[in-house]
Amino acid sequence: MPSPRARRRAHPSVRRPLFHVALAALVLVGGTSTGTVYMRAQAHDGGSAAVSSSASSSVPPPASASTAPGADVVTEGDSVEPVAAPEVDHDELLSAALADVTAGAAADGATVSVAVMDVVSGDSAVYGDARFDTASIVKTNILAALLLQAQEADRPLTAEERTYASAMIRSSDNASATALWKAIGQADGLDAANVRFGLTGTEGGDGLYWGLTQTTAADQLALLQQVFGDDDTSELSAASRAYVQELMGRIAVDQDWGVSAAASGSSASAFALKNGWLPRTATGLWDINSVGRVTVDGQEYLVAVVSNGNTTKARGISLVEAAARAAVSLFADTEDSADATATTNAATNS
Structure with missing residues (x-):
């Protein structure tokens, strides 16, 4: 049986030359009804910048992530409380x-x-x-x-x-x-x-x-x-x-x-x-x-x-x-x- 814990690897780090960021983790946080994908980049200096891509972005939203903007997906090391199965009559x-x-x-x-x-x-x-x-x-x-x-x-x-x-x-x-x-x-x-x-x-x-x-x-x-x-x-x-x-x-x-x-x-x-x-x-x-x-x-x-x-x-x-x-x-x-x-x-x- 599959584990009730849903896991997804975090996005690989990307370079931010404009802000001289050595390592940044991009975390997908959901999509809107128009298909726009929002991401939050966390830089070494603690700053963050919101960037957007078009609906044709090659990064699909994970099935386990919340669709509400601002909600992080589950990454390695995180845990999710299992959802109780609905009662069956x-x-x-x-x-x-x-x-x-x-x-x-x-x-x-x-x-x-x-x-x-x-x-x-x-x-x-x-x-x-x-x-x-x-x-x-x-x-x-x-x-x-x-x-x-x-x-x-x-x-x-x-x-x-x-x-x-x-x-x-x-x-x-x-x-x-x-x-x-x-x-x-x-x-x-x-x-x-x-x-x-x-x-x-x-x-x-x-x-x-x-x-x-x-x-x-x-x-x-x-x-x-x-x-x-x-x-x-x-x-x-x-x-x-x-x-x-x-x-x-x-x-x-x-x-x-x-x-x-x-x-x-x-x-x-x-x-x-x-x-x-x-x-x-x-x-x-x-x-x-x-x-x-x-x-x-x-x-x-x-x-x-x-x-x-x-x-x-x-x-x-x-x-x-x-x-x-x-x-x-x-x-x-x-x-x-x-x-x-x-x-x-x-x-x-x-």
Whole structure:
């Protein structure tokens, strides 16, 4: 990254035969709207004389200098206080990035909420704060709760639990999810684990209705941070995190949709996800959700998209995928712009 300090070499000394000046440093101090360039010459006797040149002068004004006459440019040995970067409202930018997506969803009567995080910078953004049915994305939460309980009991998962976990995450098997839902203590066990995980808007479903657990996009992003974070940010051990990541990275072929649409490349490491879909009996409309980690041009992002009111499963999937791509583009475009700015600044200050 280029240094925030802007430096520029002072003009070489010139001879002033009329004033018998042995050495004089010419310091460019800015230009006027008419193009006139003003300079101040400092002579050995302490005197100074203002001279001007035409707009066609071969001495260009430095990019780092003030344009107000009388202000010296920065020379070697001087320092400039770094200017603080302007505050960026990522939530507002995400809302703008999703404008077309949300407009299309509204036209269809659907609602969508999105949360995204740049893993390296830690910057994140959230669109919407409504609660949605989890459908099968709660299965990641169930497994995380099971692993946390096992850690507290200082025991590994049993062979049976591992069999259930694999089927529940990779193939979204409902019977396996019900077995592990019971194993963690159903909603009470899930809610207790979520207090540890920092999920504040998620509530386990009644009885055996784990798919009707209520959650927010922000909470799902917080859960992803538990799964894909590190020892400083996650309640899960490194071994527990690696286990969940491995299962989410080896989903069944027919589960490859949702946030994976935002990933670049076809390698197995390009994404790790869990999807959820649920047709509502009363309305015939669909809840379609997708959460996970995606890699775009070597950069990792955590993405959570939840939606309801979709007229068909296919339309819901299209909505979720469009939202995921728009969310990731928010940070990808910002980073491209930052890289371009850094390159320009480096060239200007060289």
